[in-house]
Amino acid sequence: MPVPAPSPESSAVVTGASQGIGEALAAELAARGHNLIITARREDVLHEVAARLTERYGVTVEVRAVDLADPAERARLADELATRDISILCANAGTATFGPLSRLDPAAEKAQVQLNVLGVHDLVLAVLPGMLARKAGGILISGSAAGNSPIPNNATYAATKAFANTFSESLRGELRGTGVHVTLLAPGPVRTEIPEPGEASLVDRLIPDFLWISVEHTAQLSLDGLERNKMRVVPGLTSKAMSVASGYAPRSIVTPIVGTVYKKLGGD
Ligand SMILES: NC(=O)c1ccc[n+]([C@@H]2O[C@H](COP(=O)([O-])OP(=O)(O)OC[C@H]3O[C@@H](n4cnc5c(N)ncnc54)[C@H](OP(=O)(O)O)[C@@H]3O)[C@@H](O)[C@H]2O)c1
Numbered sequence: 540m541p542v543p544a545p546s547p548e549s550s551a552v553v554t555g556a557s558q559g560i561g562e563a564l565a566a567e568l569a570a571r572g573h574n575l576i577i578t579a580r581r582e583d584v585l586h587e588v589a590a591r592l593t594e595r596y597g598v599t600v601e602v603r604a605v606d607l608a609d610p611a612e613r614a615r616l617a618d619e620l621a622t623r624d625i626s627i628l629c630a631n632a633g634t635a636t637f638g639p640l641s642r643l644d645p646a647a648e649k650a651q652v653q654l655n656v657l658g659v660h661d662l663v664l665a666v667l668p669g670m671l672a673r674k675a676g677g678i679l680i681s682g683s684a685a686g687n688s689p690i691p692n693n694a695t696y697a698a699t700k701a702f703a704n705t706f707s708e709s710l711r712g713e714l715r716g717t718g719v720h721v722t723l724l725a726p727g728p729v730r731t732e733i734p735e736p737g738e739a740s741l742v743d744r745l746i747p748d749f750l751w752i753s754v755e756h757t758a759q760l761s762l763d764g765l766e767r768n769k770m771r772v773v774p775g776l777t778s779k780a781m782s783v784a785s786g787y788a789p790r791s792i793v794t795p796i797v798g799t800v801y802k803k804l805g806g807d
Pocket residue numbers: 554555556557558559560561578579580581582584605606607608609631632633634635654681682683684725726727728729730731
């Protein structure tokens with residue numbers, strides 16, 4: 540059975556929907572007729588997104604302002620989702636830090652693990668029983684090409700995305716034949732906004748304009764991939780090249796090279 544068609548009773552959930560890939564996923568789901576529950580921390584921004592999508596596509600959009608790095612807030616959202624008819628979960632919210640772990644803020648590193656790992660795991664655990672009972676559902680997990688191999692100076696992020704990548708692809712294998720699709724979105728760099736002149740990051744400067752892919756294109760490919768129960772969506776040439784390099788080149792060679800690039804991203 541395909542991922543559930545939109546219905547008045549069901550909703551698709553997008554975490555990290557206040558900007559970037561999450562906002563684009565919410566817009567693409569709304570364009571495909573799904574009612575939505577959108578979450579992030581900034582409630583005012585979420586309400587602006589919700590109003591825009593309702594006006595443009597006529598769908599119902601509920602806003603949940605939740606800090607997914609906070610166990611109590613996360614549990615409240617998970618408890619609600621477990622009681623709702625959730626057709627699609629896009630577990631997308633995530634953050635990254637750059638630089639040597641010993642120099643980063645320990646609290647922010649711990650919050651990153653809570654968000655990138657448990658923000659995915661807890662919500663999947665919440666919606667999965669209902670999807671299995673209905674024999675229909677779609678789970679899209681935003682991992683990363685960064686989760687394919689070790690990345691010095693990006694250790695917490697790379698490790699949390701290794702969790703997301705492996706969890707998504709493992710779960711998909713378990714759910715074959717149940718009607719529940721699971722797809723991993725594992726991009727390399729996706730341009731969430733065009734940098735102002737003079738404010739381009741190292742990554743912006745390293746990757747020429749024609750190799751960047753947009754959040755809108757990423758969202759379309761991801762949801763098309765979920766419909767087909769694709770194991771992994773890797774959008775764009777840069778992402779594909781990163782995935783091939785990390786998949787086939789020996790870790791002992793790739794790791795120091797990548798670590799040097801990420802050291803610069805950390806400001807060194
Ligand atoms: N863009 C890329 O190049 C790229 C590449 C590979 C993988 N990814 C992955 O794709 C996903 C989306 O990336 P993006 O670039 O679109 O991210 P982004 O633009 O930085 O947006 C992150 C989203 O997560 C929300 N968020 C951050 N901290 C949160 C928290 N503690 N609790 C709840 N929500 C929180 C943010 O909203 P609030 O600030 O309002 O909370 C925002 O909506 C992430 O998982 C990222 O790791 C992105």
